[in-house]
Amino acid sequence: MSTYDVEETGMSEQQALMDFPGAEALRAAGRVEAPSADALARAMAAVEGAARREVREGVVVAPLRKRRRLLSVIALAAVAAGVAVAGVNLRAGDQHGTARAQSASVFLNNVAEVAATQPAGSGRYWKTRTDSMGAYISRSMDVTYTSASGKPFRKSHFPGWRLGSRTYDWNGLDALTTDPDQLLRRIENTTKASADEDEDAATLGFVQASTLLANAPAGPRLRSGVFKALADLRGVSVVGTVKDSIGRSGTELSFHGGVGTTEVIIDPRTSKLLELIEPWRSEKDQRRATYLSTGLTDSIG
Template identity: 45%
Template sequence: MTMHDDTEANGMNERGALLDFPGADQLATAGLVEPLSERALARVLAEVEAAVATEGATATAGATAAAQAYGPKSGVVAVTPIRRLSFGIGSGSGAGSARRRALIGLLTTAAVATGVVTYANTGAAPAGTGTHSGARANTASVFLDDISTVAATQSAASGKYWKIRTTVGDAYLSQSMDYYVINNGKAYRKGQRPDWQVGPKDLDWKGLEQLTTDPAQLLALLQTPPRPKSISPFDQAATLLSDSPAGPKLRAGVFKAMAGLKGVKLLGQVKDSTGRGGTAVEFAEARSVGRVIIDPKTSAILEYTFTWTAGPSKGKATHYTVLSTGFTDKIG
């Protein structure tokens, strides 16, 4: 009998057997799946492993501990992907299978009871149809806080040019803000790139390197009363994150500052215009809506969309899809 043929006595396949436990229906309808921080995930897995090792009363204690550790006060979700649970399916007796289902049921009950909702990078929903999660009013800020941690752990790098690859083509930015594009394999200088807006400041490459990385100070800058023709605080943050050579610490600070903006909403799982899955957040103003799709695994901005919701351009949308960014020492 192969691993694909293995069934329970009642004829269920492996997936069906795994989902045959108390609380499965609640878990299926609990919401989207958010990526946990490494520390939170490690703690959840520790609880699971402890429960599996004892196969008994300790499972109840483990589930209770998980519920306490990830309860409403912490605001962190504790749903472990089923594929990470190793219960030896296919090698146990009916009693063993029942114990496995009971263990998963205990952990699932703990997760559902705490109001756990998570966000996963599966790309299951098409662009523009992100599912709103009502489990926590501040889910967007929690997500952005988590992403700031991911951003901070990325490797720092440097180079003569900042390369941005988009669906339109490749562009290069020098440290003196000279802007180049590639056309038919040749590089063409397109003049000086405009500085990045951060509240009252207009920053070039050097100014960006000197910008504070403190989230509170960045938020204060972003929330400075707007100047004529200035873009929204959300758009300023999104621009820095999507196409500037900001380092890991600055990116982490900007994500945390973005989390502090009032009105930022979590849309959930979406796909960008190229079909890549990510998690979208948006910020609505009186006449427009800005939205970014973020890869929760890397903190990279996959796509930025700006849509007019009022005025002569109502309904007009601009998409900026980033395929990759990074440093390089040469053009081409």
């Protein structure tokens, strides 16, 4: 708190800190029973989203009187969720990190249930269309690339989708285990395919799993299993509700690895992965893939 704030308000530092909308409700809450996992997930998602917006607006580094906006959001979310508080002690740290992890786990397990109910579909090709190009992969792993307008421009052989230390073709994905514990072990035991890969092994594992969810012909049970595996992966946290680069709404998750932070945006209503932003070489170098549409089809174009 600055000297200006003290002189301007005539309050002590502690009094000024707690002078924000929602403070009285927070004090009145006192000590309560621990919240449910769902309530905590909702509260933490709200707090993370509010904090993200405030940081973007420069409020967090502004004078104290502006930071009260963020504190009021945190206070109301805490009371709504029934978060146990003692007096006015609002400390961040291990408990905050644990809450974010619990929030991610709840969200991912819920999305896993959605994924399990999606139709499998049918078709000769697996189609992926991003903001830059399209790809049509056959069961023989031949791939036809198309321009943003849908015009074919190159044919090649697709090497497959990596998960852990192995690469899977279309038939291999059909035979891959759907057990979350086994999938988690594969993700955690990821190894680099070549020395040219710049991500650390942990980031590679998360990116591979996210890519499989985004643009691989994984059936509903496999996608559900991968979501459940990620729910138990350390380092995953919920950021909150955001817009992707083309304005679609989804829930953003982040993974904190050795290279930097990887971000994914998921539509919780459909379990579709909308966007993947991964660090490359460093936090400053990022690669983004925006998935416009994916699915099975019988024709190219």
